[in-house]
Amino acid sequence: MKAFFIALCMSFIGFSSMAKGESMKDVINRSIDQAVVQSKAMVNALSSQKDRLPKSINPQTGELVTSDSRWWCSGFFPGTLWYLYELSNDEQLREAAEEFTARVEREKFTTNNHDVGFMLYCSFGNGLRLTQNKAYEEVLLTGSKSLSTRYNPEIGLIKSWDSNPAKWQFPVIIDNMMNLELLLWASKYSGDSTFYKLSVSHADKTIEHHYRPDYSCYHVVSYDTITGEPHVKQTHQGASDESIWSRGQVWGLYGYSMMYRETGLERYLIMAKNIAALLIHHPNLPEDKIPYWDYLASEIPDEPRDASAGALMASALIELSGYVDKKLKKEYLSIAEQQLRTLASPEYLAKEGTNGNFVLKHSVGSKPHNSEVDVPLTYADYYFMEALLRYKKNVLKN
Ligand code: GLY
Secondary structure: OHHHHHHHHHHHHHHHHHHHOOOHHHHHHHHHHHHHHHHHHHHHHHOOOOOOEEEEEOOOOOOEEEEOOOOOOOOHHHHHHHHHHHHHOOHHHHHHHHHHHHOOHHHHHOOOOOOHHHHHHHHHHHHHHHHOOHHHHHHHHHHHHHHHOOEEOOOOEEOOOOOOOOOOOOEEEHHHHHHHHHHHHHHHHHOOOHHHHHHHHHHHHHHHHHEOOOOOEOOEEEEOOOOOOEEEEEOOOOOOOOOOEHHHHHHHHHHHHHHHHHHOOHHHHHHHHHHHHHHHHOOOOOOOOOOEOEOOOOOOOOOOEOHHHHHHHHHHHHHHHHHOOHHHHHHHHHHHHHHHHHHOOOOOEOOOOOHHHOOEOOEEEEOOOOEEEEEOOHHHHHHHHHHHHHHHHHHOOO
16 A cells, blocks of 8 residues: 555656656756857857858858858857856856957947947957956947947937938837947946936837837837938838837847836836737747747748747846736746747757757748848847846846
8 A cells, every 4th residue: 555655656746747847947057058069169160260250051051151240240149158158167168258259349439330239238248247357348438439429319319220311311220229238338337427318318219109009119210300200110120010020029128128227217117018018918929939020920820930039038038027026027937938948949959060050040030031031040049048047047046
């Protein structure tokens, strides 16, 4: 009888741990180990090409596609290396992070687009946070000044692109919310509140003009330079002007969570919570929680997923879970956990030596331009690393 009872208990324990599956700790550690292997191979592949940074792969040949530092994504691989150094304490990764960060330095003088924040804060910003290297401060401050030149005080926003002036007088894309983190660093570092005021103005105007009543947003809003009012609201990378382009929504979610962290202003927390509610409860968010490239793409469920949006959303939700009540915290973490589990599954996590040595498969750059569709993208890896790190620190507390 006793033996039967023990056997029953054992099988119950076995069943419940099977039903639960791999622990989050194991999911995280396995993903980090795999990312270290892939990223070291990427470093080796690019070590002799002194000004190159990874971008994606050619979908036909599988060959690595690289860029120089001018591409908006140049800071993501150095940032991935910094996160991996932080996660592993591996000195080899620190040296690689320093080397690849240096490849982006000249972007501190860039004034012809808004991507300076992405390029410098992911690379030099993380480098400074982890090493306190004084030389990095100058790069970040110079970059902040360059980015600030794109602010128009009459309109109250930073101009994203200089392209297509016949179509857009003063285009601002939702992605631009991400560049404010660099400026908020500059405000704290230099004590010059201009950087802060300009960031708050940009974030407030974006609430006013980019967002619809359901908290979805336009990709591009262009402003009339005489009246300062929007003259065009449309998409560039989404399925249609009124659609819900996934990565754009998540840039907003991440951007307002970050703005709340940096300013403490309640209106940004409210925005982030409302955006999160839309994205989490939308009927077109798949069961495994990795969004289609656009929530309203016409052929759902036969549309590509966007792992970059999934990774970015997981990272943003983990951060936001730290600012809300218990019920929302549980909800946000549950979605982020499902996203991390999915991204760590064989469907998304690349096997060693495959996928051009990127960590994640299945992202979408711009489907309307048939560019970078269902390929690895360097920013998917960056935000995946950030989400793993945030989960480890904030939830597992190690
Ligand atoms: N323009 C940046 C992005 O593709 O999200």
